[in-house]
Amino acid sequence: MAAAAAIIGNAPPAGESQMGPPVVCWLEECRKDSVPLVGGKCSSLGELIGAGVRVPPGFALTTEGYRRFLADAGGAAEIQSLLRGVDARDMGALETASASIRQAIEALPFSMELEDMIAECYRKLSVRCCMPAVPVAVRSSATAEDLPGASFAGQQDTFLWIRGVDDVLDRVRRCISSLFSARAIAYRANKGFDHDQVAICVGVQKMANSFTAGVMFTIHPANGDRSVIVIDSNFGFGESVVSGEVTPDHFVVNKITLDIIDRTISRKLVCYTVDPKTQKSQAVEVPFERQEVQSLIDDEITELAWLGKQIEKHYGCPMDIEWALDKDLPAGGNLFILQARPETVWSRKIQPGSAHAGGSAMDYILSSMLAGKKVG
Amino acid sequence: MKFPNPHDIKAKAIPGTEGWERMYPYQYQFVTDDPVRNQYEKDTFWFYDGLHYPEPLYPFDTIWDEAWYLALSQFNNRIFMVPPVRGVDHRIINGYVYISPVPVKDPEEIGRRVPNFMERAGFYYKNWDELEAKWKVKMEATIRELEAIKIPRLADMEDMSVVTDAIGESKGYHLLKNYDDLINLGIKCWQYHFEFLNLGYAAYVFFLDFVQKLFPSIPAQRVTQMISGIDVIMYQPDEELKKLARKALELGVDSVVTFSKDWTQVEAALKKLPKGVEWLTSLDLAREPWFNISTGTGWFHHDRSWNDQMNVPLSGIATYIGKIKQGASIDRPTAKVRAERDRITAEYRGLIEKEEDRKQFDELLGCAKTVFPYVENHLFYVEHWFHSVFWNKVREVGVIMKEHGVIEDVEDIWLLRRDEIKSALWDIVTAWATGVTPRGTKTWPKEIVWRKGVMQKFKEWNAPPAIGTAPEVIQEPFTIVLWGVTNKSLADWAAVQDVRDPANVKELKGFAGSPGIIEGKARVCKTVSEVGELLEGEILVAPTTSPSWAPAFAKIGACVTDVGGVMSHAAIVCREYGMPAVVGTGHATKIIRTGMMLRVDGSTGAVTIAR
Numbered sequence: 001m002a003a004a005a006a007i008i009g010n011a012p013p014a015g016e017s018q019m020g021p022p023v024v025c026w027l028e029e030c031r032k033d034s035v036p037l038v039g040g041k042c043s044s045l046g047e048l049i050g051a052g053v054r055v056p057p058g059f060a061l062t063t064e065g066y067r068r069f070l071a072d073a074g075g076a077a078e079i080q081s082l083l084r085g086v087d088a089r090d091m092g093a094l095e096t097a098s099a100s101i102r103q104a105i106e107a108l109p110f111s112m113e114l115e116d117m118i119a120e121c122y123r124k125l126s127v128r129c130c131m132p133a134v135p136v137a138v139r140s141s142a143t144a145e146d147l148p149g150a151s152f153a154g155q156q157d158t159f160l161w162i163r164g165v166d167d168v169l170d171r172v173r174r175c176i177s178s179l180f181s182a183r184a185i186a187y188r189a190n191k192g193f194d195h196d197q198v199a200i201c202v203g204v205q206k207m208a209n210s211f212t213a214g215v216m217f218t219i220h221p222a223n224g225d226r227s228v229i230v231i232d233s234n235f236g237f238g239e240s241v242v243s244g245e246v247t248p249d250h251f252v253v254n255k256i257t258l259d260i261i262d263r264t265i266s267r268k269l270v271c272y273t274v275d276p277k278t279q280k281s282q283a284v285e286v287p288f289e290r291q292e293v294q295s296l297i298d299d300e301i302t303e304l305a306w307l308g309k310q311i312e313k314h315y316g317c318p319m320d321i322e323w324a325l326d327k328d329l330p331a332g333g334n335l336f337i338l339q340a341r342p343e344t345v346w347s348r349k350i351q352p353g354s355a356h357a358g359g360s361a362m363d364y365i366l367s368s369m370l371a372g373k374k375v376g
Numbered sequence: 377m378k379f380p381n382p383h384d385i386k387a388k389a390i391p392g393t394e395g396w397e398r399m400y401p402y403q404y405q406f407v408t409d410d411p412v413r414n415q416y417e418k419d420t421f422w423f424y425d426g427l428h429y430p431e432p433l434y435p436f437d438t439i440w441d442e443a444w445y446l447a448l449s450q451f452n453n454r455i456f457m458v459p460p461v462r463g464v465d466h467r468i469i470n471g472y473v474y475i476s477p478v479p480v481k482d483p484e485e486i487g488r489r490v491p492n493f494m495e496r497a498g499f500y501y502k503n504w505d506e507l508e509a510k511w512k513v514k515m516e517a518t519i520r521e522l523e524a525i526k527i528p529r530l531a532d533m534e535d536m537s538v539v540t541d542a543i544g545e546s547k548g549y550h551l552l553k554n555y556d557d558l559i560n561l562g563i564k565c566w567q568y569h570f571e572f573l574n575l576g577y578a579a580y581v582f583f584l585d586f587v588q589k590l591f592p593s594i595p596a597q598r599v600t601q602m603i604s605g606i607d608v609i610m611y612q613p614d615e616e617l618k619k620l621a622r623k624a625l626e627l628g629v630d631s632v633v634t635f636s637k638d639w640t641q642v643e644a645a646l647k648k649l650p651k652g653v654e655w656l657t658s659l660d661l662a663r664e665p666w667f668n669i670s671t672g673t674g675w676f677h678h679d680r681s682w683n684d685q686m687n688v689p690l691s692g693i694a695t696y697i698g699k700i701k702q703g704a705s706i707d708r709p710t711a712k713v714r715a716e717r718d719r720i721t722a723e724y725r726g727l728i729e730k731e732e733d734r735k736q737f738d739e740l741l742g743c744a745k746t747v748f749p750y751v752e753n754h755l756f757y758v759e760h761w762f763h764s765v766f767w768n769k770v771r772e773v774g775v776i777m778k779e780h781g782v783i784e785d786v787e788d789i790w791l792l793r794r795d796e797i798k799s800a801l802w803d804i805v806t807a808w809a810t811g812v813t814p815r816g817t818k819t820w821p822k823e824i825v826w827r828k829g830v831m832q833k834f835k836e837w838n839a840p841p842a843i844g845t846a847p848e849v850i851q852e853p854f855t856i857v858l859w860g861v862t863n864k865s866l867a868d869w870a871a872v873q874d875v876r877d878p879a880n881v882k883e884l885k886g887f888a889g890s891p892g893i894i895e896g897k898a899r900v901c902k903t904v905s906e907v908g909e910l911l912e913g914e915i916l917v918a919p920t921t922s923p924s925w926a927p928a929f930a931k932i933g934a935c936v937t938d939v940g941g942v943m944s945h946a947a948i949v950c951r952e953y954g955m956p957a958v959v960g961t962g963h964a965t966k967i968i969r970t971g972m973m974l975r976v977d978g979s980t981g982a983v984t985i986a987r
Contacts, residue, residue, distance in 0.1 A: 220593055226727040227591040252593060256723040259891040259979040261595055298893065351590060351729040361743035362498055364736060368582045370460055
């Protein structure tokens with residue numbers, strides 16, 4: 001993990017605001033308890049960095065930055081007026097209101113101070129990544145998103161492969177405006193959340209230029225076995241794995257000893273890579289000679305599983321993790337965690353133990369003997 | 377699941393072997409003339425015991441099969457009253473042994489057996505250590521008795537002492553009696569063999585079963601690792617070789633010990649040096665009992681011991697002298713092995729969520745750890761020490777038979793059943809006493825020539841892994857743990873029958889014996905005498921390994937065997953050395969050739985051949 005620190009570097013505090021909460025901050029400054037300031041996604045990434053996990057570097061426009069943005073340009077009042085009198089049960093009216101609000105927000109200028117701070121963070125990020133105008137992912141990180149029972153997941157927009165300050169600023173605005181999608185407005189109205197009280201944060205993070213990417217569970221998703229780590233991987237971005245578009249390579253690693261106890265190499269027809277011209281993610285055919293090649297080498301599988309084990313240890317529960325192997329960086333320091341959240345399916349169930357546990361060894365032997373072992 | 381009908385298989389006799397049935401006890405036959413037995417045999421699931429018998433049985437060697445047929449079954453069914461299972465039934469086709477666990481079908485009877493089992497097995501589990509100490513005393517006394525047995529020559533005139541001491545018995549009578557004693561000791565030794573083994577395996581099987589319920593993906597090798605003994609006597613023979621290597625260097629006779637691979641030359645050279653004589657004294661101390669280690673599994677007459685083949689331990693000592701001179705450590709990393717065992721156990725335990733499951737884990741682990749040393753240690757006493765002495769005593773009987781012209785070569789004795797030997801000895805002693813020629817001089821040599829031909833044809837026959845009808849449930853602990861009879865293994869066995877084109881096999885599947893992946897050149901060693909050819913880093917491919925192969929493991933990069941499970945010698949030693957092992961592949965030595973490039977994945981149990 002020493003390599004992680006070297007890549008991320010010791011970034012100076014980003015938010016230079018003299019008083020009050022910062023308007024921007026680096027991901028590594030975020031922690032579990034930063035949710036009100038940076039939202040769920042960014043605080044979780046910050047928590048991972050704090051745990052020593054390598055995460056693509058980035059920064060966040062905080063909820064304070066969001067409020068400042070709306071206040072500086074008088075946006076808050078405009079939104080209030082556009083929402084006035086809208087019936088939350090009338091989807092048509094909601095759509096109309098949402099469209100006007102989003103249009104208004106996307107047209108609002110940043111104040112000079114705010115624009116400078118975001119631009120400076122982006123410049124520093126590019127320097128840290130040793131790339132001019134580093135490609136980034138711009139995505140919203142809602143403060144209410146990870147609240148139990150109030151899932152906004154997927155309701156905010158994500159923009160990939162964004163380069164240059166102007167484009168970054170533009171996408172930040174669009175992320176902010178996504179807080180006012182028709183569905184989000186309706187949801188808040190139904191739940192009784194005040195639109196004033198809800199704030200959004202926007203994360204700007206280096207795009208992992210994945211050679212290979214995928215997901216990892218620190219529990220067996222099929223049988224709930226907690227002693228294994230299961231990895232699915234394909235070439236290119238993780239989209240192909242997450243969406244289920246391809247049958248990925250599948251590895252089962254022993255969590256205790258980190259050896260690979262089962263592997264299935266699939267024929268992988270499609271993967272996602274960036275189109276160098278448009279700088280957009282696109283589906284391409286995997287070259288024939290690579291279709292049945294293992295998409296992660298054994299050492300990488302072991303390293304990834306080790307990382308998964310550390311993340312699980314940090315959170316204290318089985319985890320569902322998205323990861324990527326970055327081709328811009330040398331081996332040994334190129335494995336990144338994009339997202340980690342508690343696994344929810346098996347964690348709620350009871351471990352598949354034995355029906356008649358708890359007695360003496362002799363009782364167990366007898367009852368098992370009577371039950372026998374099914375064959376045929 | 378349906379497998380071939382045993383009677384159909386038997387009906388297709390290999391041409392030229394007709395009448396082979398007389399080479400084995402009659403109760404081992406599949407029959408068609410008894411409708412009840414015929415139906416039972418058809419409805420029963422029989423699997424080929426390739427674990428113990430990778431090759432057809434010689435008529436004499438059937439003794440150990442009969443011994444365990446009796447011993448295992450009686451302990452299950454008549455002594456401990458295991459509720460759902462009686463014994464294990466046996467048959468032979470073309471020299472290959474097929475076995476089948478016999479269930480108790482009546483639920484009421486099972487219920488009646490429960491309290492008996494709890495009381496009886498419970499007594500052994502509760503008093504395990506004390507009873508095991510008694511076992512050692514009984515076993516060692518049995519071996520001493522065996523060593524003391526004399527196989528007398530038949531002199532033309534009996535010694536004068538027979539008269540002066542008024543013995544009143546002849547050497548002819550002693551020959552008959554001592555042969556009986558020899559056989560009886562063998563059967564007795566196998567009675568002891570199973571006194572603890574069923575219960576030991578049961579504790580292991582159900583610990584394994586419990587852990588697999590909690591962790592469905594846990595490899596069996598990890599469970600074994602949690603309970604395997606670190607200081608088991610199985611390692612002692614190898615430790616003695618290391619001690620002798622150090623001693624040779626200490627005395628400065630290492631160059632004499634290593635100057636030749638031929639023990640007779642080395643011994644002669646050592647005898648000329650005072651320091652050499654001192655070293656030989658240390659060697660003699662180590663030889664009894666530790667060199668009574670078989671170079672095979674000990675189950676067959678042709679598995680000779682180190683004491684019989686001193687070139688084998690000599691090569692091991694030479695390997696260790698070489699390692700020490702290179703500055704390498706030859707000590708077993710016991711502290712590391714122990715620490716790793718404890719770490720693995722603690723981590724798995726830490727992943728158990730429910731308190732009662734943790735408690736059950738502790739109970740079963742404790743029980744398995746108590747009983748498991750026996751499961752490993754009995755092998756040295758019975759299969760190695762006792763058997764090694766036993767085979768040589770039988771050879772002494774062979775010498776007498778040859779002297780009297782009943783067999784032409786000492787090693788021909790193995791082609792006779794033990795009761796046929798007894799008859800032949802009667803023939804010999806009565807003829808000797810009477811002063812006439814034994815009738816057997818004209819009948820046995822001819823029969824032996826024919827039987828040798830039959831054995832050769834048997835060896836070329838492919839024994840189907842399973843015949844008859846598979847049951848839905850198997851309760852017999854041995855069947856599960858030793859032969860690994862599971863859904864998967866049945867399917868694999870069905871697949872094995874299709875391997876008729878060894879030149880094109882690219883992948884072999886076995887048990888994941890010891891984790892890790894390695895690529896390297898294969899070296900096929902069919903017997904331990906070939907391990908001298910191993911080069912550093914090669915992959916050892918062997919029918920099976922035993923403690924006498926231990927020095928080979930200091931050189932190799934991985935190991936692949938035909939026969940054995942996760943508790944087999946190769947798997948255990950490879951885990952200690954931290955090198956991959958794939959065991960129980962069925963036919964690696966038939967398919968792999970020396971020099972082939974292999975990829976051995978000891979975590980998944982796959983061996984890939986680069987072709």
